[in-house]
Amino acid sequence: MLAVLPYHPIAQYLLLILLGSILSTHIHACTSSESTSLLSFALTLSSPSLNWTSMDCCQWEGITCDAVGRVTHLHLSSKGLKLKGGLFSSSSLGNLTHLTHLNLSRDSLRGSLDQAGFFLSLTRLEVLDLSFNLLSGELPGSLSSSNNIRMVDLSSNQFHGAIPSSFFQQAKNLSRFNVTNNHFTGYIPSPICVKSSSLIRLLDFSYNNFGGNLPRRLGNCSKLEVFRAGYNNLSGSLPEDIYDATSLKEIAIPANSLHGGISNRIVNLTNLTILDLSLNRFSGMLPIYIGKLSKLKVLLLHSNNLEGSLPPSLLNCTNLMELNLGFNLLEGEISAFNFSRLGQLRKLDFISNHFTGILPRSLYSCKSLRAIRLSLNNLEGQIQPEIVSLEHLSFLSLSGNRLTNLTGAMNILKGCRNLTVLILSTTFIGEEMPDGDHMTDFDGFQNLRILALRGCDLTGLIPIWLSKLKKLEILDMSLNRITGSIPTWLGTSPMLFSINLGSNLISGEIPKVLCTLPMLVSEQAAAQVDHGYLELPFYASQAMPDASILQFNSLSYYPPSIFLGNNSISGNIPTEIGKLQLLHILDLSANQVSGNIPDQISNLNNLETLDLSMNHLSGEIPASLAHLSFLSSLNVSYNNLEGEIPKSTQLQGLNVSAFEGNPKLCGSPLLNPCQPFNGTDSDDDKNDGNQILGLSISVVLGFIIGLVGVCGSLLLIKTWRDAYFSFLYTVQERLKL
Secondary structure, three states: OOOOOOOOHHHHHHHHHHHHHHHHHHHHOOOHHHHHHHHHHHHOEEEOOOOOOOOOHHHOOOEEEOOOOOEEEEEOOOOOOEEOOOOOOOOOHHHOOOOOEEEOOOOOOEEEOOOOOHHHHOOOOOEEEOOOOEEEEOOOHHHHHOOOOOEEEOOOOEEEEOOOOOHHHHOOOOOEEEOOOOEEOOEOOOOOOOOOOOOOOEEEOOOOOOEEOOOOOHHHOOOOOEEEOOOOEEEEOOOHHHHHOOOOOEEEOOOOEEEEOOOHHHHHOOOOOEEEOOOOEEEEEOOOOHHHOOOOOEEEOOOOEEEEOOOHHHHHOOOOOEEEOOOOEEEEEHHHOOHHHOOOOOEEEOOOOEEEEEOOHHHHHOOOOOEEEOOOOEEEEOOOHHHHHOOOOOEEEOOOOEEOOHHHHHHHHOOOOOOOEEEOOOOOOOOEOOOOOOOOOOOOOOOOOEEEOOOOOOEEOOOHHHHHOOOOOEEEOOOOEEOOEOOHHHHHOOOOOEEEOOOOOOEEEOOHHHHHOHHHHOHHHHHOOOOOEEEEEEEEEOOOOOOOEEEEEEHHHOOOEEEOOOOEEEEEOOHHHHHOOOOOEEEOOOOEEEEEOOHHHHHOOOOOEEEOOOOEEEEOOOHHHHHOOOOOEEEOOOOEEEEEOOOOHHHHOOOHHHOOOOOEEEOOOOOOOOOOOOOOOOHHHHHHHHHHHHHHHHHHHHHHHHHHHHHOOHHHHHHHHHHHHHHHHHHHHHHHO
16 A cells, blocks of 8 residues: 655655656657667768767757757867768768758868758758868759758858859848858859848858859848958949948958949948958049948958049048058049048058158047058158057058158157068168167167068168067068178077068178078977968068069968078078078079088978079089979079089979079080990099009100100100190090090
């Protein structure tokens, strides 16, 4: 007989909790079919294994179930998953018919998506994120079969082919579509927004191979906020109806072949915060009422063919943080433009236009400025002391103008404590390099990483105050009239990895200490440096004036280099050169360097360019140079080198001009082959032969001398002796060939 427990409120409460726990566990337990499907998927993984061991798959990592235990979310992002076959080589995941969210982003998945209509069974799928994998193939048409699909992110994969025009018509609830950084081709589907009721908010087609015109009827995308299609092969003009998509906050279509003008109708897009039409072929004037875009924060129109003056209404864009109008045909007196109204401005880039006037003082009211580039304009005057009020200024480039008083400028700029990039090339023409006497109480530039005074025709010596710049990484003082020798302290700079002193009047020898630069010697030291990204791209040419201009967004990509070409440097190449194992470029051309090419130069395993041309080098080219696997450019022309050119795929693949001007040099790729030796004797046999030949000739000479002695003619003895040594030398030289 069962005992009846007495009523107790606490016991009743505990009983309810226990029953609730049991019921809850029962309700959330996943179905056996879905558990089996997930385990089947796990078995296809080659690495890593998933810790799915409990009885209830709803408790597994990355799994979320609904109230009745059906799997709705599969989230295994950044797990490093690798599959034995393709992602959908089995249909196990297709059995999760209640799946709404599938996120396998940032793994190592391969294969194609279009496997046996995988997505046809996932009719409830809302979010698909497979970004940052190695998936390939074409976009499956079945992906849009789910009327519930809201977000598709396939960015940073290897998909190719065209996107079906029907895709957006079927995916009626789509709001975000991102396929950036793939290999898609064809046209961007048009129309995207079939009806004005479309829910699309983000479209990103950038970094693909799309061609043709921009899609029409973007104006129907009434909720579209972000449209990106940069770095493709698009052409044509901006479609007029894009100005009807008034919800747009960002338009980014850089690096295409778009042309035509920017319509004044752009002022309808009053919600715009980012407008990037850079690196295209847009022409005409800036919209006169562009100031109505008062929410604009980033305006990037550089590298186009825009002309005319800056519209005064631009000053109404008081939220602007970045303004880049560089590489256009804009003109006008920049000093008349009142920048003080752009109080939020952080980056200003007007490089390569036709602006005139003096450096605008109103810029110094923009206290948030971090980067200013006014290079390659027609500005004049001097740098004003007020610039030191820009406490955050990190990047300053004023090259290619007509500025004066370099010494005064350097004494002012050393007060900009956060300055990391200072580019003053091709200005201050013909002035004297500021030296210690003029750089009073020098304690500035302590954060300077790049200093460029290239092509200023400056006179004087390499100033000693440079030795105090402990963070300097790149120094370019080429194309000047600097005299004197290379100071030894230059080789002790702790962060310096690129030196360009080419095309000056420098004399003396290459100091051995230059071969001990820490950033070019120690991989451990170089690895500890965080170069980081620059506030603006850094443009530089690598060598002589006719070299191409390259763009660097980070110093991590700038090649470690030493340029000393076109000077009056003499002496030998120090054998210590072999310590610079991190060096990529070495240019000692057009000097008076003599002696042999040191064999230690073959220790420069990272060397890509070596120019030793137009010197007085002698001896043979070291055979070990053939082992420099990264060497793609070598020039030893116009020296006194001799012997056979070492044999390697790289050296024989060079142009003849790399070796010309060395008459005693032979072998491919030169047309004069090396003279082969037609004999089988060893080197010892050759030496024995030389001795026997010499002995035989000596016997003959003895006989002749004896005969001459009888005749008593001393003059005849001298004549025959000279003839003997001349004959012996000729024979020995021929034996060497």
